[in-house]
Amino acid sequence: MGGLAGYGAYIPYYRLERSRIAGALGTGGGRGTRSVAGYDEDTTSLAVEAGRVALASLAGADGRGAVRQLFFATAVPAYADKTNATAIHAALRLPADALAVDMVGAVRSGVGALLTAAQSATPAMAVLADIRTGLPGSADERDSGDGAAAFIFAGAGSGLPVLAEITGQGCATAEFLDRWRSPGAAASRVWEERFGEQVYGPLAEVAVADALKQAGLTPGQVDHLIVAGLPARAAARIVRAAGVRPEAVTDNRTASIGNAGTAQPGILLADVLDRAGPGETILLVVLADGATALVLRTTAALASHRPQRPVAAQIAAGSTALEYATFLSWRGFLDREPPRRPDPDPVAAPPAQRRADWKFGLVASRCTRCGLRSLPPDRVCQNCHAVDEMAAVPLADVPATVATFTVDRLAYTPSPPMFMVVLDFDGGGRMRCQLADATEDEVRIGLRAEMTFRRLVTAAGVHNYFWKARPVRATG
Amino acid sequence: MGSHGIRDQVAIVGMGCTAFGEHWGKSTDDLLVESATAAAASAGVGLAEIDAFWLGTMGSGVSGLTLSKPLRLPYKPVTRLENMCATGSESLRNACYAVASGAYDVAMAIGVEKLKDSGYSGLAGSNPPGAGDDGKGDTTAPANFSLLAPAYAAKYGVDPAEMKDVLTRIAWKNHQNGAKNPRAQFRKEVPKETIKNSPLVAGMLGIFDCSGVSDGSAAAIVVRAADAPRYTGKPLYVKALSLVAGPASGLSSPDYDFTTFPEVAASARDAYQQAGIRDPRAELALAEVHDCFTPTELVLMEDLGFAERGQGWKDVLSGCFDAGGDLPVNPDGGLKAFGHPIGASGLRMMFEAWLQLRGEAPAERALRTVADGRSLALTHNLGGGPGECVSFVSVVGTHRGA
Numbered sequence: 001m002g003g004l005a006g007y008g009a010y011i012p013y014y015r016l017e018r019s020r021i022a023g024a025l026g027t028g029g030g031r032g033t034r035s036v037a038g039y040d041e042d043t044t045s046l047a048v049e050a051g052r053v054a055l056a057s058l059a060g061a062d063g064r065g066a067v068r069q070l071f072f073a074t075a076v077p078a079y080a081d082k083t084n085a086t087a088i089h090a091a092l093r094l095p096a097d098a099l100a101v102d103m104v105g106a107v108r109s110g111v112g113a114l115l116t117a118a119q120s121a122t123p124a125m126a127v128l129a130d131i132r133t134g135l136p137g138s139a140d141e142r143d144s145g146d147g148a149a150a151f152i153f154a155g156a157g158s159g160l161p162v163l164a165e166i167t168g169q170g171c172a173t174a175e176f177l178d179r180w181r182s183p184g185a186a187a188s189r190v191w192e193e194r195f196g197e198q199v200y201g202p203l204a205e206v207a208v209a210d211a212l213k214q215a216g217l218t219p220g221q222v223d224h225l226i227v228a229g230l231p232a233r234a235a236a237r238i239v240r241a242a243g244v245r246p247e248a249v250t251d252n253r254t255a256s257i258g259n260a261g262t263a264q265p266g267i268l269l270a271d272v273l274d275r276a277g278p279g280e281t282i283l284l285v286v287l288a289d290g291a292t293a294l295v296l297r298t299t300a301a302l303a304s305h306r307p308q309r310p311v312a313a314q315i316a317a318g319s320t321a322l323e324y325a326t327f328l329s330w331r332g333f334l335d336r337e338p339p340r341r342p343d344p345d346p347v348a349a350p351p352a353q354r355r356a357d358w359k360f361g362l363v364a365s366r367c368t369r370c371g372l373r374s375l376p377p378d379r380v381c382q383n384c385h386a387v388d389e390m391a392a393v394p395l396a397d398v399p400a401t402v403a404t405f406t407v408d409r410l411a412y413t414p415s416p417p418m419f420m421v422v423l424d425f426d427g428g429g430r431m432r433c434q435l436a437d438a439t440e441d442e443v444r445i446g447l448r449a450e451m452t453f454r455r456l457v458t459a460a461g462v463h464n465y466f467w468k469a470r471p472v473r474a475t476g
Numbered sequence: 477m478g479s480h481g482i483r484d485q486v487a488i489v490g491m492g493c494t495a496f497g498e499h500w501g502k503s504t505d506d507l508l509v510e511s512a513t514a515a516a517a518s519a520g521v522g523l524a525e526i527d528a529f530w531l532g533t534m535g536s537g538v539s540g541l542t543l544s545k546p547l548r549l550p551y552k553p554v555t556r557l558e559n560m561c562a563t564g565s566e567s568l569r570n571a572c573y574a575v576a577s578g579a580y581d582v583a584m585a586i587g588v589e590k591l592k593d594s595g596y597s598g599l600a601g602s603n604p605p606g607a608g609d610d611g612k613g614d615t616t617a618p619a620n621f622s623l624l625a626p627a628y629a630a631k632y633g634v635d636p637a638e639m640k641d642v643l644t645r646i647a648w649k650n651h652q653n654g655a656k657n658p659r660a661q662f663r664k665e666v667p668k669e670t671i672k673n674s675p676l677v678a679g680m681l682g683i684f685d686c687s688g689v690s691d692g693s694a695a696a697i698v699v700r701a702a703d704a705p706r707y708t709g710k711p712l713y714v715k716a717l718s719l720v721a722g723p724a725s726g727l728s729s730p731d732y733d734f735t736t737f738p739e740v741a742a743s744a745r746d747a748y749q750q751a752g753i754r755d756p757r758a759e760l761a762l763a764e765v766h767d768c769f770t771p772t773e774l775v776l777m778e779d780l781g782f783a784e785r786g787q788g789w790k791d792v793l794s795g796c797f798d799a800g801g802d803l804p805v806n807p808d809g810g811l812k813a814f815g816h817p818i819g820a821s822g823l824r825m826m827f828e829a830w831l832q833l834r835g836e837a838p839a840e841r842a843l844r845t846v847a848d849g850r851s852l853a854l855t856h857n858l859g860g861g862p863g864e865c866v867s868f869v870s871v872v873g874t875h876r877g878a
Contacts, residue, residue: 340596341616342596345606346608348606359607375728376610404623406615406678411615418614430729430732456614
């Protein structure tokens, strides 16, 4: 099997303090926080952010150009019928001749995408994303979380680095009602947890035994055990029964970010890779409509290819200022009065297709005569007026500085007010865009900013994906 | 190559202007009929004697039929045009050129906007289908113009609280002027404290820093200068007409610092050259400028050469641009208090020049500068926003060949 060449996770900026739920509803809640995707994020945009972190971890190697396949997994795709992976493919600027497909609808798709990419003979990328909640006051609302993780596998002979080898794999599949949701329903339904606990136990035993046998290991030789899955009670039992050393049991981070369902195995694996030493063994068990086990062995290359944004740092950087009412409105459980403004213009297909490099990839132009950058790309240079002498210049990963800004309280936005900034990119180029993940007292002239892929708004059933700026925060 | 202007070749010999406001009971047609018949009557002509029409409206209708139908014009040339908020001035500019060319003897420029049928706050534009990737349609006009205030304050070392006082003074002054004007949308003086503490709309701009959203129409009759005395004893001779569209590079070029409209400076230079004006602040009797938002008026004082760079805010605070000041700016209340029905605003500005220079403003609004013998007025109309806009400047005067 191929090795892991790069990885990265994305934990959205916002946290909901669980105590705020009880504060509003008088019941429920609990301790700790859960991660919350912004109102301008969906599973596709989360996937792009995780993918960017993973590609950046391949510093030096042309991972972007090497990727031949992209598998996108989520339980809540932004579109049905239309492939969501194509927007991710475009935003990550993957090769035009690479395959990009969805594996969506079920939580189990996450580990499915991971295994499919891992088994690919050519370099392949799996991106797992989820945005999860439940009805107000529910356990799902409290315990779940939002996030994404991306993994790039080297395939055979690609020349990409190998940070971890996959040494064993086991699977058990079973048809039973544990968790289900009708398409379009606001919340999942689950059977009694004790039922799932009883069904998952034997399935996990089979998968783990097969994987460890392939790897030639006993449970005691496992350095890091991750048990992921929305059935928390079953997962806890399997951790206890796994027979690994107590210090091998990893923190599943649910106290701080909750359980991101489809993406959880990826986030937890990235978290362990962030700190695992060379030559260590990781056992990943995923519970979802069966059990899947994966054994990885880290290499010496891991230490020099870790992403710039470790999971722990992203967790620490989160903001707990989010009000419960705001959370409810972001997830569609609380309809707020919109401004007395026209509905936003829907995206038109032909212009979006013509400008896909810019819209999704943030690829601007640079005049080959005078060097001036233009955002969006120009045909006529605004400095030297040369016509059609432009080269493409990708700016998504170039930092910028806020030249000026305003707070727009009248504009249509799903979460007023709108922060608008004029950004000057390092090395030249200016654009006006919205600022995400920021509060009024943070916005200032001179603020350092970086680009982030967002869903600006949805109009006429069309999601408008484009880039925003966000404050540069210490996440490394 | 060269911009030569048509100084003193044409004259305005009649004008009409509706009251501006929330005209729930009046349609676009009603407003057009009202201003067109008033302008024609003012020139002493019937509509049938007008040879050609230029109708400016941003969104209240398309094609010449928007005017020819309500007026039942019999097979006349009617052009409908649009140049954002400079639309009304653009209709005047085109009518003037048509007469100067000799193509027509009598032309009408007319502007109209019916904003209050939309049900929205502010402007509701309609953009061509797009990719949603250029920031267009994201932010509102007050947000775009609000960028001027912090940039100006930072560049010239004005304390933010003092900057708020400067903006407040501009709104206060224009409301003072509008309060005396029966055609204005807002006819009440507003205390500075009310202006200053009004709910924020964007950046440091409150509701009272924004122009009035209103319905209205205004019209002018243009003839050759030589023919003007046949229509009125007091024609307004057109000294300069300048319109520029910028390269729209302010939002894409880091060189732009949001403390000026280069388009305004360019159109002012061109207009002053056409009119032979050297010191606008001393030569003009009044200026009607595009005060869509209070920081716009501040920056315009410098771009139009009424104040030195970085000094405009002091001149505002000292009352230089008050109705009784060195150079009265927006003595009719401006966009702020008179209201801003887009396509009509440029011609509404000209209407104030028409009243003031001809001594027809009521006594309580009459300007000392006119009594002192100044005979020139400037109108300035702007469309777009900081970084990308179109700008129009005209100069008119009561003396031909002066």
